[in-house]
Amino acid sequence: KERSDILLVTDDIYEHILFDDRKFLNVPMLVPELKDQWFIVNGVSKAYSMTGWRIGYGAGPQYIIKNMETIQGQSTSGATSIAQAGAQAALSESQDCVVEMRKAFQERRDLVTRMLSSIPGVRAFAPGGAFYIFPDLSEIYKKPKFQALLKEKNDDSASRVFCAHLLDHYEVAAVPGIAFGDDTGIRISYALSEEHIRKGIERLGNMIHDLD
Incomplete structure (x- = not known):
């Protein structure tokens, strides 16, 4: 004022x-x-x-x-x-379609949050709205294999290297957190079918397992 x-x-x-x-x-x-x-x-x-x-x-x-x-x-x-x-x-006109869509998004949010939280080293927080989740991968970035990958790519952004590897080798697209000013995690959209969400998070989990 x-x-x-x-x-x-x-x-x-x-x-x-x-x-x-x-x-x-x-x-x-x-x-x-x-x-x-x-x-x-x-x-x-x-x-x-x-x-x-x-x-x-x-x-x-x-x-x-x-x-x-x-x-x-x-x-x-x-x-x-x-x-x-x-x-x-x-x-x-009637907003019933918005109500149904919001319900579907909330169910998908709950699913993706549960699945991410079940992956060792991943911290996932249920978002209060929209259709994106931003899991914290700080512990994953500490893994020796990932540190070697960072050195190999000569990139100081862990989230960028993580997302590139996830896309190139596991065919899952996510957005590096560095694009939003936070390199500790990545942004994942759950504006997808439940089937695609399950497949995508399973592949992300496979990548993290392979880094052990």
Whole structure:
């Protein structure tokens, strides 16, 4: 409040994918008197599985919105009308599909958390929302075979070497934690079928076993 020259952005794209009866809150809801300094970005990609439709939206101070309209109008002339109609229907019609999707994601989260936690040396924490999990592999990185692999690859990022080896030799894709500023773990998506989740985590476990 003391710095009225600062504009803050909140990304609410996962507002509907929350688990364990968590309620969605963002800072503008908690501190409404700062509404003129907050800008909210959101979209239909995650909650409604409409990633390819490329529809997002923003809410904020009027001068920001007007400038957004100017830039959007000159760069893309606006989103396709079909996609806009689809997004409007998704946002305004029954939200039963979102409830079912959230339930499915929570079941997958529980599955992937259990499976990762059963692998010796892996620490997995159940996320409160979205569809990613970030297991801690610090103990795995200490294994002599992995240390030798790090030296061989001449890479100072353990998570990057781990993910490259996992993909090249076990055909499982994950994102190195270093991309998010935390090299202690990797990011795994569970926006997959239960069958693929089981296969992927089993292969990850095989890789870790092979490092012994």
